[in-house]
Amino acid sequence: LLFQKHLEICVLGLQSAGKTSLVNLLAIGQFSDEMVPTVGFNMRKIRSGNVGIKVWDIGGQARFRTMWERYCRGVSAILFVVDSAIPLPDPNASGKSHGESEDNSNDEQQQQQQQRTARGAGPEQQGQTNPWNVATEELHALMSRPQLAGIPLLVLATKNDVQGAVSAEDVIRVMRLETIVNREVSCYSISSKRQVNIDVTLRWLCARSPSSSFR
Ligand SMILES: Nc1nc2c(ncn2[C@@H]2O[C@H](COP(=O)(O)OP(=O)(O)OP(=O)(O)O)[C@@H](O)[C@H]2O)c(=O)[nH]1
Ligand SMILES: [Mg+2]
16 A cells, blocks of 8 residues: 655653553553553554654663654654643742743752752652653753754643643643744643544644654
8 A cells, every 4th residue: 555645753741641641542542551661662653644743762761762753753743741730830839930020040040949848748749859840841941952953743631531621721831832943832631542633633644744854
C-alpha cells in the first residue's frame, strides 16, 4: 500500500503522563489501565487514511529526558503529554506564578521558602518538583533549543475522564503556552481511556507537513 504522506513525530512528557497509552490507542486502538513505564523509547507506526506516522514514544523518567532533544530533531511535530488528573500547584507557593513574578530578588525567594516551610508544604508538593512546574520547565527548555525551532507543538492534557481534571485553558495558562512563539502551538484536553478528542488529535497530526531535515 502506498502512503501519500510520511510523518515522524515525538511524544514527550513526564513519567506516567499517559504517552504510551495514547500511542497504543492511536496505533492499535487499545487502552489498558495496567501499563509499565517506558524504559528508553518505543517506536510505533500509526496509519490514518493515506498518512503513515512513525512515532517515537520516549520514557518520561528524568533519566530519559536527556534523549528528548535528539529524538525531536527533524520531526514534523512534538506531542507533549501532561496528566490533567494531577491538581494544579498552589499559586501562592510557587515562585514563578506569584504576584510580583518578575522580581526574582533573593529576599522574595527567601520569603517564599519561609512561607513554604511555615505551612509544612515542602518543595516536593508545591515548589519546583510539582509535576506541573517540572513539566513546564522541561517543555520550555526543549522549546528553546535552536535545533527544534519551528517544529509544531501539540500539548495534550490527558486523563480528562478523571473528575476535577485540569482544563485546556488552565493548562495554557499554567504552562505559559502563549509565550512559546515562532511555531504552531495547540492544546487539547483528551482522554485515552474514554477516547475523548482522539479524533481531533489524529486530525491535527495528519495535517502536519513532512519534515525536510533528517536526524
Ligand atoms: N484515567 C485515565 N488513565 C490513563 C489515561 N491514559 C493513561 N492512563 C493511565 O496512566 C498510567 C500511565 O500511563 P502510561 O501511558 O504508561 O504513561 P507514560 O507517559 O507512557 O509513562 P512513562 O512511560 O513512564 O513515561 C497508566 O496506569 C494508564 O492506564 C486516561 O486517559 N485516563
Ligand atoms: Mg510510556
